[in-house]
Amino acid sequence: MMTLFFHIFICIILIIFQTTVFPGIRIFNEFYDLLAPFVIYLGVFRPTREGFPMVLILGFTMDGISGSPLGLYITTYFWLFIGVQWVIQFLHVGNFLILSIVVACGIALESIIHFSIIAIQTSISEIPHFAIITGVRQILWAVFTGPLLLYLFLFLQKKMSAWYGGFLSD
Amino acid sequence: MFSKRMVLIIGVIVLVAVNMIWLSVHSKRPYPSSGPDRNALTFISPFQEAVTLTSRFLKGVWFHYFDLVSTGMENDRLLKELEMSLETINRLEEERLANIRLRNLLEFQENADAHGIAAEVIGKDPSPWFKTIIINKGRKDNIGKGMPVVVPQGIVGQVIDATAGYAKVLLVIDQNSAVDALVQNTRARGIIKGEPPGGCILQYVLRRHDLMVGETVIASGLDGVFPKGLRIGRISEIVKQNAGIFQEVVIRPYVDFEKLEEVLVIPVPPKHEFTNP
Numbered sequence: 430m431m432t433l434f435f436h437i438f439i440c441i442i443l444i445i446f447q448t449t450v451f452p453g454i455r456i457f458n459e460f461y462d463l464l465a466p467f468v469i470y471l472g473v474f475r476p477t478r479e480g481f482p483m484v485l486i487l488g489f490t491m492d493g494i495s496g497s498p499l500g501l502y503i504t505t506y507f508w509l510f511i512g513v514q515w516v517i518q519f520l521h522v523g524n525f526l527i528l529s530i531v532v533a534c535g536i537a538l539e540s541i542i543h544f545s546i547i548a549i550q551t552s553i554s555e556i557p558h559f560a561i562i563t564g565v566r567q568i569l570w571a572v573f574t575g576p577l578l579l580y581l582f583l584f585l586q587k588k589m590s591a592w593y594g595g596f597l598s599d
Numbered sequence: 600m601f602s603k604r605m606v607l608i609i610g611v612i613v614l615v616a617v618n619m620i621w622l623s624v625h626s627k628r629p630y631p632s633s634g635p636d637r638n639a640l641t642f643i644s645p646f647q648e649a650v651t652l653t654s655r656f657l658k659g660v661w662f663h664y665f666d667l668v669s670t671g672m673e674n675d676r677l678l679k680e681l682e683m684s685l686e687t688i689n690r691l692e693e694e695r696l697a698n699i700r701l702r703n704l705l706e707f708q709e710n711a712d713a714h715g716i717a718a719e720v721i722g723k724d725p726s727p728w729f730k731t732i733i734i735n736k737g738r739k740d741n742i743g744k745g746m747p748v749v750v751p752q753g754i755v756g757q758v759i760d761a762t763a764g765y766a767k768v769l770l771v772i773d774q775n776s777a778v779d780a781l782v783q784n785t786r787a788r789g790i791i792k793g794e795p796p797g798g799c800i801l802q803y804v805l806r807r808h809d810l811m812v813g814e815t816v817i818a819s820g821l822d823g824v825f826p827k828g829l830r831i832g833r834i835s836e837i838v839k840q841n842a843g844i845f846q847e848v849v850i851r852p853y854v855d856f857e858k859l860e861e862v863l864v865i866p867v868p869p870k871h872e873f874t875n876p
Binding site for chain 2: 459496
C-alpha cells in the first residue's frame with residue numbers, strides 16, 4: 430500500500446512538473462512525456478501486480494488532463510508497459526546504454542501512437558516535417574536523460590522502503 | 600677646616616660646572632658614532648620593535664575585526680534590504696503587468712458585449728501533439744462545455760470539459776478545433792482549423808476571393824459558439840493551387856498561446872439583434 434502511495438506521489442509530482450513548469454521553459458517545450466520513463470521503470474524494476482494497476486491509473490489521469498482522445502494515454506502506457514516487460518526477458522537492463530535504448534524506444538513508441546491518432550483525426554497522408562523534428566528531439570532528450578530518471582526513481586524507491594522499514598520496526 | 604655645609608655647597612657648584620662643561624662639549628657632537636648608549640639601543644630596540652609591532656598588529660586586528668564585523672553586518676543588512684527591494688520591485692512589476700492585462704480584459708469585456716468570467720491558466724497540455732489548457736474556473740462558476748474562451752487579442756478556444764472547479768479549453772491551434780470565420784475586408788468565408796505545431800489554416804475559401812497577406816480574420820458567429828467579430832488572426836500566406844475551387848490560407852493567430860495567463864470565458868454566446876434604422 431505504501432508503495433502505491435509512493436508511486437501516486439511521484440506521478441503527481443511529474444504531472445504537475447510537466448504541465449506547469451516545463452511549458453514555461455522554452456528549451457523544454459518539446460520535452461518527452463515524463464511519465465513514460467516512469468512506466469518503463471514500473472515495467473523494469475517493479476513486479477507486474479504492482480506496476481499494472483499503476484499504469485492504468487496513470488493513463489486514465491493523463492487522458493483526463495490532456496486534450497487527447499480518451500484512451501490514448503491508457504493505450505500508450507499499456508503497450509509501453511507490456512513491451513518493456515517483454516524486452517527485459519531478453520535484455521539485461523542493468524547498464525546505462527541499454528536503459529537509454531529502452532527509454533528512447535519507449536518514447537518513440539509513444540510518439541508513433543500519438544501521431545498516428547493525429548493522422549487519423551486529420552486524415553493526413555504523409556508525415557509532416559514538424560512531427561519528425563519533434564519526435565527526434567524527444568528521443569534525443571530521452572536518450573540522455575531517461576536513464577537518469579529511472580535511476581532517480583529507483584533511488585527514491587529504495588530510500589522510501591528503507592525509511593518505511595525503519596518506521597515499522599520502531 | 601671646612602664645615603659640612605661649606606663642603607656641600609662647593610660640591611653642588613662643582614657638579615653644576617662639570618655638568619655644564621659636559622653638556623657644552625657634547626652639544627657640539629650630538630650623535631656619537633659609538634658609546635654605551637648605542638648598546639642600550641641595540642639591546643632595547645628589538646623588544647621595543649616587537650612590542651610596538653605586536654601592539655600595532657593587535658590594534659589593527661582589533662579595529663579591523665570590529666570594522667569587518669560592522670561592515671559585514673552592514674553588508675548583510677544592505678543585501679537583505681536589496682533583496683527585499685528587488686522582491687518588492689518584482690512583485691510590483693508583476694502586479695503592474697497583471698493590472699494591465701486585467702484592465703484590457705475588463706475594457707474588452709465592456710466594449711465587446713461579452714460579459715464573461717475571468718479565469719487564470721493553471722496548466723498546459725502534457726503532450727506537444729495536442730493543444731489544450733486548464734483554467735481555474737469550472738461548473739460552480741457557471742462554466743460549461745462549448746463555451747468560447749477569449750482574450751483581448753482574439754479567440755483562444757472553447758471549453759471541452761469542466762469539473763466543479765476547473766475546465767479544459769481546446770485551443771484554436773489544436774487540429775481538432777474548427778471556427779467559422781470571415782476575412783474582415785473581403786468577407787470571404789471559411790473554416791479556421793488548427794494546424795500543428797501551433798498555427799491555423801483557413802480552409803474552404805473560394806478561389807474567386809482576392810485575399811491579401813496581412814488581412815484580419817474574424818469569427819463569423821455562424822458556428823453558434825464564438826461571438827461575431829472577434830479577431831482570430833492575420834493572413835500570413837495564401838496558397839492557390841492550379842486546380843480546385845478553394846484556396847488555402849495560412850493564418851497567424853493574434854493570441855500568443857505561449858504567454859497566455861488570464862482568459863475570459865463567455866458563458867452564453869451573446870445574441871446579435873438587428874435594429875430597424
